[in-house]
Amino acid sequence: MTAPSDQTPDQQPDARLRADAERNRDRILAAARRLFATEGLGVSMASVAREAGVGKATLGRRFATREELINAVFADRMDAYAAAVAEALADPDPWHGFTGYIHAVCAMQAGDRGFADVLTMSFPAAKALEARRTESYNGFLELIARARNSGHLREDFVPEDLVILQMANAGVVAATGDAAPDTWRRLVGHMLRSYADPGAPIPALPEAPAPTALYRAMVRLTRTGSGAA
Secondary structure, three states, X not given: OOOOOOOOOOHHHHHHHHHXXXXXXXXXXXXXXXXXXXXXXXXXXHHHHHHHOOOHHHHHHHOOOHHHHHHHHOHHHHHHHHHHHHXXXXXXXXXXXXXXXXXXXHHHHXXXXXXXXXXOXXXXXXXXHHHHHHHHHHHHHHHHHHHHHOOOEOOOOOOHHHHHHHHHHHHHHHHHOOOOOOHHHHHHHHHHHHHEOOOOOOOOOOOOOXXXXXXXXXXXXHHHHOOOO
């Protein structure tokens, strides 16, 4: 004789529906991560749905707006972003903490084109993402003050300079792609020199990309800009 189930027949389909909905959500997030990382935030919601193998209506039920999807996709990245500030503030050498933070943030951008875009855009409807951004910004203000007091950071460095660097770095990452993937390191090296007071210890300047690699990046950028595949 079969033991009675804890669920009624009406409850069992509901459980299956919830499991299906959760699987669809996971597929959508995985697809969005892949597309955002390689193509940036310009990817359409329809493309995300296709990549996930779900219909647009299913995507809309899970994530009603692009901001909701972005918030869910990049929640862990923003946690890492905030953690980078905390790690820099814990460094007993304020200047080393400052330069390490700049490098860490730009490395995060280089590793994920979507995140490179997120750091240079605002998403008021994505409350959790914006809260972590604010937390990170406040930590960065403290990091600037400590680096200035160490005598190594220029007095005229302002928080907006980080935004400018992130915008520039996002452009370099998008332009070079896999043709010259380490170009961003050269940019960061030069910018850190511009932020330093005379006499500040400066990390070695990374090597410039090979001319052939930059040429490939330029060809790639031209094709992308012209709409070629």
